[in-house]
Each structure stands twice: as C-alpha cells, then as structure tokens.
Amino acid sequence: xxxxxxVTLTHPSGPLYQGTSHSLNCTASxxxxxxxxxxxxxxxxxxxxxxxxxxxxxxxxxxxxxxxxLATSDAGQYFCAATAHSYSQYITNSxxxxxxxxxxxxxxxxxxxxxxxxSGAPVNGHSYSLQCSASVAAGLVVLPDMKLVFPNSTEKLVxxxxxxxxxxxxxxxxxxxxxxxxxxxxxxxxxxxxLSASVTKTLNVVCK
Numbered sequence: 001x002x003x004x005x006x007v008t009l010t011h012p013s014g015p016l017y018q019g020t021s022h023s024l025n026c027t028a029s030x031x032x033x034x035x036x037x038x039x040x041x042x043x044x045x046x047x048x049x050x051x052x053x054x055x056x057x058x059x060x061x062x063x064x065x066x067x068x069x070l071a072t073s074d075a076g077q078y079f080c081a082a083t084a085h086s087y088s089q090y091i092t093n094s095x096x097x098x099x100x101x102x103x104x105x106x107x108x109x110x111x112x113x114x115x116x117x118x119s120g121a122p123v124n125g126h127s128y129s130l131q132c133s134a135s136v137a138a139g140l141v142v143l144p145d146m147k148l149v150f151p152n153s154t155e156k157l158v159x160x161x162x163x164x165x166x167x168x169x170x171x172x173x174x175x176x177x178x179x180x181x182x183x184x185x186x187x188x189x190x191x192x193x194x195l196s197a198s199v200t201k202t203l204n205v206v207c208k
Contacts, residue, residue: 002086002095005030005061009080009099018109019187020139021068026099028061028082069141069190075106109190111197112136112144112183120171124207128171132164132181134197141190144183151177176205 005028112134120128146164148156184196
C-alpha cells in the first residue's frame with residue numbers, strides 16, 4: 001500500500017493587507033524508501049490558482065498558492081491535501097494526507113504615508129525643487145498615483161509611482177503659496193478605490 005504523505009502548510013508571517021500579494025507553500029513528503037514511480041497531486045481549499053506541484057526530489061513535492069491581490073474576502077481557513085498514487089499494470093494504490101489548517105486574516109490597507117520636502121534656497125531667481133513621496137505597505141501589487149496641487153489649483157500628475165518632483169527654474173515670487181501632495185491607491189480587484197492621503201506645505205519665496 002502507498003503510505004499517506006506528510007503534508008505541511010507554511011506562509012510568511014506578519015500582517016496581511018488588502019492589495020498585497022501572499023503565497024502559501026504546501027509541502028508533501030514521502031518516506032525515502034517509497035518507490036520513485038509514485039506521483040503526487042496537491043489540492044487547496046480555494047480554487048484561486050491551478051494546482052501545480054514541483055518535484056524537489058523523488059520523495060518531496062511542493063505546491064505554491066499565490067493570492068494576488070489579497071481581498072478581505074480571501075480571509076479564512078486554508079489547508080492543503082496531498083494524494084500519492086502508485087500505478088502497476090493492474091492495480092492503482094493511493095495514500096492521502098492533509099495539513100493542519102492555517103488562518104489568514106486580511107487587514108484593510110492603511111492610507112499611504114505622504115511627505116513633502118524642498119531642496120535649495122527659496123530665493124527669487126534661484127533654482128529650487130519640491131519633492132513628494134509616498135510609502136505604502138510592503139508587497140502592494142501597484143504603486144500609488146501621485147498628484148501635486150499648485151497654489152493656483154493646477155495639478156501635476158504621475159501615475160504608478162512613489163515619488164513626484166517639480167523643479168522651479170528659476171523660482172519666481174509668484175510661485176509662493178500652498179502646495180499639496182496627494183497619493184492615491186486604486187486596486188479595484190482588492191476592493192480598494194480612491195484610498196488617499198495628502199500633505200500641505202507653504203512655500204515662502206524670498207525676494208533679494
């Protein structure tokens with residue numbers, strides 16, 4: 001008879017956020033003494049991706065389930081099951097095993113952390129620059145869209161980036177005023193639409 005494979009389920013620790021990518025690894029092993037002509041198949045609780053097993057050795061098999069992007073609906077209990085098959089001319093034997101369950105908890109994605117900085121001396125006629133930057137949760141499947149709003153309400157947009165820069169060449173007294181940096185995350189498949197944060201600073205131009 002074919003022995004039941006030993007099945008384990010592992011995945012990276014840490015918080016799981018909407019919009020990120022996460023992988024679970026199912027490992028099924030058989031005793032080294034088992035004949036090498038045995039085939040093994042793995043099955044997951046959720047039909048998120050097709051079953052694909054990688055043979056690391058005749059007695060060790062790994063299947064990876066990647067969920068990308070994560071949605072809150074992906075939270076729940078996960079396990080994987082493996083069945084080993086041995087085929088002879090007349091008889092098919094099999095043995096099955098199942099991993100313990102793992103709980104995935106998916107947390108709502110926090111808004112981006114937005115910052116604004118200036119470079120140079122804010123003097124009329126000098127070169128000067130403004131930088132916007134945004135940090136998001138590690139593993140997010142897309143970068144945010146960046147927007148800079150000028151004092152006259154015009155806008156500068158950069159899609160899919162964690163930074164935006166504007167250069168004043170040269171800086172004019174009319175450039176003074178309030179500037180706002182906005183970062184927005186949109187991942188509809190993960191239920192994230194228009195998640196944004198902003199920061200506003202005032203530029204005071206010195207006339208010499």
